[in-house]
Amino acid sequence: MSFIICEPCIGTKDTACVDACPVDCIHPRKDEGRFESEEQLYIDPEECIDCGACVPECPVEAIFPEDELPEGWSRYIDINYKWYENKK
Ligand code: SF4
Numbered sequence: 001m002s003f004i005i006c007e008p009c010i011g012t013k014d015t016a017c018v019d020a021c022p023v024d025c026i027h028p029r030k031d032e033g034r035f036e037s038e039e040q041l042y043i044d045p046e047e048c049i050d051c052g053a054c055v056p057e058c059p060v061e062a063i064f065p066e067d068e069l070p071e072g073w074s075r076y077i078d079i080n081y082k083w084y085e086n087k088k
Pocket of ligand 1: 003020021022023024025026043047048049050051052053054055
């Protein structure tokens with residue numbers, strides 16, 4: 001499983017979650033080239049250890065466990081996963 005970043009992150013990209021993540025699996029970081037062009041941040045499902053540390057850090061409540069996504073946001077599972085597939 002993984003945690004998933006959903007719609008409220010679009011246009012927000014606060015990055016407090018990036019600093020809270022112990023395994024650096026939330027990208028792009030502010031110091032990465034794609035930060036400006038991406039509309040939201042994404043969690044790497046292969047690296048996420050499901051610790052939940054990012055959840056309370058998000059000011060817009062955009063992060064949820066994959067199996068507890070709010071209704072209507074299931075497409076964000078694909079959106080997060082695919083961002084990393086495209087990177088490889
Ligand atoms: Fe990182 Fe933990 Fe959040 Fe996964 S649940 S993205 S490991 S802080």
